Amino acid sequence: MPVPGTLEKELLSHISKKPATEMYPFVKVEVPEGYRGKIEFNIEKCIGCGLCSRDCPAGAIEMVEDERTKLKKRPKFIYSRCLYCAQCEESCPREAIKLTREFELADYDKERMVIDV
Amino acid sequence: MLEEEVEEKRVFKIPVGPQHPALKEFENFTxxxxxxxxxxxxxxIGYTHRGIEKLAESKTYIQNLYLCERICGICSAAHQGCYAQTVEELAGITAPPRxxxxxxxxxxxxxxxxxLLWLGVAAHEIGFDxxxxxxxRDREVVMSLLEMISGNRxxxxxxxxxxxxxxxxxxxKHKILKGLDxxxxxxKYYKEVCMKEQTILARAANVGILSKEKTLKLNAVGPTARASGVDVDIRRDDPYGAxxxxxxxxxxYDTCDVLARILVRVDETIQSILMSRWILENLPSGEIRTKFARKIAENEVLGRVEAPRGELLYYIKSNGTDKPERLKVRTPTLANLLPVAEMLKGGYIADIPIVLAGIDPCFACMDRALFIDENSEKTWVWDKEQLRIYSIKWYKEHGKEVVRERWKQ
Incomplete structure (x- = not known):
């Protein structure tokens, strides 16, 4: 039998409760451990194999010349194209790439959205 | 003569759609x-043709994982999982039980x-905000669980x-079990609300009828078919995964109306919660993945899964390289389009939002409705929000007699 106002009790119980709304961006949101955010690249571990660039589905990784690595190459991450799948982190044989918990990455300039060491 | 003119003027054509920025599959209904x-x-249909299938041919099997995931935002796991298990079949490897x-x-x-997202949308469409x-708010619980497991919402x-x-x-595991509780x-509380609340019953019971015969004839899939008494589920009929x-x-359910579609989904949600708990409690130990050679010999495989909206179909053909020769996807909304046209016939304009929402399509297509009076060529534009407000207003005026009429049947 249909009755109106079945939610009444539930709604009244909300009077004493805090609002469910997250006050972002005024209050920072904590993302969990293992979140896939901005890429962190460690040049010391890199050997310049280019596996990350080969597997990147978005073409966000370009290989550029660099004297510091074994094969004289290193990846350049263009994170305005990145889709944060973490495939590069998985493909890297030396654990030189890591995705961090940083997620506020919007920028006015595309040129600045590059990780270059 | 005069009466005829009046009669003629009553017939309008309303084009709805096709554009909406937030929609995955643009559709244009007239x-x-x-x-x-x-x-x-x-x-x-065809307004959102993005050339994904062609693009997939130029990407490797690994890269395509993330491309397929982005075909649909709501059922991304169904797309990616279906693609992955089809490629596994193609390469002749099996994933470990864990x-x-x-x-x-x-x-x-x-x-x-x-x-849960759909239930919320359905409630919004009938003005039950x-x-x-x-x-x-409660859907956030499962969203954060998924974020904790995978690293993204x-x-x-x-x-x-x-x-x-x-x-x-x-x-x-303990965190997930707590969230599932x-x-x-x-x-369970929402199920009770949906079965009792007058606001929902008045707008959903006996609305958007799709008979069992029509469902079978038009090949409806997923919850839409199950709400019309057709007992079909890929998870049981052609078991995959675990x-x-x-x-x-x-x-x-066999009442064939929008209410049945609501109840099928609420009950399925409860079933999914029980299944998730069972899986966590019976999680086998061992490896989580096997190695995969990047090149796959010539082969072709058709894979399917039961996505939240219905049967999702993947066809992949390999040619000995590390890229597929052909990738074909059929999403459940495409299969449910003809049935939804059938459901709308004979209903009121005010029922369009909830009936269209009833198949859980990529619904935002109703952003722009252009009204054309065929005789005076007067045109005006409605968007989805106005149509929703119109439907709520119309029900406030005419609701009582319409609902009474429906419950008589």
Whole structure:
């Protein structure tokens, strides 16, 4: 039998409760451990194999010349194209790439959205 | 003569759509209406053709994992998982049991979030915004669970060819079980609300009827078919993943209306919660993924899964390289388009939002409705929001007699 106002009790119980709304961006949101955010690249571990660039589905990784690595190459991450799948982190044989918990990455300039060491 | 003119003027054509920025599949519906009644529905599709299938041919099997995931935002795990298991079949490898179980868990958690999202949208369409807010607040629980497991709220990127990419630790397992308890309690409460609340019954009972014969004839899939008494579920009929081991019930209702579609989804959500709990408690130990050679010999495979909206179909053909020669996808909304046209016929204009929403399509297509008076060529534009407000207003004026009429049947 249909009755109106079945939610009444539930709604009244909300009077004493805090609002469910997250006050972002005024209050920072904590993302969990293992979140896939901005890429962190460690040049010391890199050997310049280019596996990350080969597997990147978005073409966000370009290989550029660099004297510091074994094969004289290193990846350049263009994170305005990145889709944060973490495939590069998985493909890297030396654990030189890591995705961090940083997620506020919007920028006015595309040129600045590059990780270059 | 005069009467004829008046009669003629009553027939309008309403094009609805095709553009909406937030929509995955743009559709253009043209409704022929006589007064308040819809007498015919016509639709055009293809507005969101993005060339994904062609693009997939130029990417490797690994890269395509993330491309397929992005075909749909709501059922991303279903797309990625279906692609991954089809490629596994193609390459002749099998994922280890723990990997398969975790993949199935993600599928079920995704079904919970998709169905809760739909319930909220349905409540919003009929003007019941209180329920919409409450359901979406509780949906955050499952969203954060998925974020904890996979590292992202929407595109989980969990499946890979040969298993899954992340393991579930014991600590995480306890967190998920706790979250599932909350979800179960809330979903059971919403089921009670949906079955009793007058606001929902008045707008959903006996609306958008799709008979069982028509359902079979027009090949409806998923919850839409199950709400019309057709007992079909890929998870049971053609088991994949861990579904041959996980106990579950296939929910079938035979009232064929929007209310049945609501109840099928609420019950499926409860089933999914029970399944997720069973999977976590019976998680086998061992590896989560096997190795996969990048090149696949010539072969072709057709894979299918039960996505939250219905049967999702993948066809992949390999040619000995590390890229597929052909990738074909059929999403459930395409299969449910003809049935929804059938449901709308004979209904009121004010029922269009909830009936269209009833198949859980990529619904935002109703952003722009252009009204053309065929005789005076007067045109005006309606968007989805105005149509929704119109429908709520119309029901406030005419609701009582219409609902009374419906309950007589």
């Amino acid at each position: 409704f022929t209406v006589d007064g308040e009644k819809v007498i015919d529905v016509d639709f055009r 990997g398969v179980y975790i993949r199935t868990l993600i599928w079920e958690l995704e079904r919970i979030h998709s169905h 209180t329920l919409f807010m409450l359901i979406w 929407v595109n989980y990127a969990m499946s890979t060819v040969g298993g899954v990419r992340r393991d579930i630790s014991d600590e995480l 909350v979800l179960e309690e809330r979903t 579904y041959d081991e996980v106990p579950f019930e296939v929910i079938v």
